Amino acid sequence: MSGDQAYDELGARLKEFEGRPAAVAGVGKDPVNTAMIRHWCEALGDTNPAYTGPDAVAPPTMLQAWTMGGLTGHRGRAGAYDELLGLLDASGCTSVVATDCEQEYLRPLRPGDEVTFHTVIEEVSARKATRLGTGYFVTTRMEVRVDGEPVGTHRFRVLKYAPAPRAPRTPRPRPVVNRDNAGFWRGVAEHRLLIQRCTACGTLRHPWLPGCNSCGGPDWDTVEASGEGTVHSYVVMHHPPFPAFDPPYAVALIELAEGVRMVSNVVGVPYDKVRIGLPVRLVFRRYDEELTLPVFEAVNR
């Protein structure tokens, strides 16, 4: 395929960047300092006393933070890395996500340390198809120094990729409406949950059927459900994912207050909070222009 051909040619060009510098004599924008250490510890909830007080060291995992360009970027970035990213951007691989980080800490960094760094493009992968889209993994290796002495190394891998086009949302499957259950769906359209009742013996039944399971009587009328119920049983759907649904989600067998049971969704509550016996109440939820379904919300009783 010509598309693949183009990618192969691109892949060969990208490969040539291996070994070229990504940053030469980069300089950290700020010296290691207590304010940035404190902000980091606050954000991450790290209360380690080693990071505060007169003898404070920086959290070792901040290594990369001292080398970041922030909002305005770095002056010291070498041409090769920009060229590599430019080629990838031009090929449609405009998005980036980090996948791997390997750091070695040779000595702790302390407030006042002024960081410099050198980065080499270590490896560019062949074209890979991923869940996010198709792209290339780019691995760089950075040496971080203070006063010329190595203090740590930082190997970093990013996926530079063309975002997979988002498929148009598939609508939920339509209910199959036939002569036997049309009355039920007419009720739903009016936001009424109708239960069939045998006019011969009075037994309620759901789902709708042409005759009574109890006495065989063919005649029926309806009772409108109060909407109160409890979860009689449930499953949580994780896999396989159906296009119209957003797993994980709970599918429940709801026991209505009237005594019949129906399969529906429990909504408005995390799937892992659904429990047998959970009190629920009927709501009519509109899923698209043509589809409204009776589903159930958890209630506090």
Add this chain to the structure above:
Amino acid sequence: MRAGDRLPPLEIPVTRTLIVAGAIASRDYQDVHHDPELARQKGTPDIFMNILTTNGLVGRYVTDHFGPTAVLRKVSIRLGAPNHPGDTMVLTGSVEATDGGTAVVRVTGTNGLGTHVTGTVTVTLPAEEATP
């Protein structure tokens, strides 16, 4: 500290605030870590935690357990399922190997989507604490 020792799990509520605060504290202004609309345009349902925050949390998990005298030597992580707001990440770990005062700890962080992070942390303890 022996090979096979398990670290108690650490539950991290992945709030929008944690994701944004972690990104900014690590000087990472990539829009996917703070702007939901731009994140969606890049094919992800919402913002997600940046790798530096995950790296920091993995380091914190190990030093929380071994105490302030423990010194991190190496942290290597690989990311999988993203940490989106509203999720909870549970970090678990076990000591894979020891060598004198140095331990290699295997760490896994799982969230509602699956495995967010796997990694190994090499940590050194002062001599008197390494041998109980």
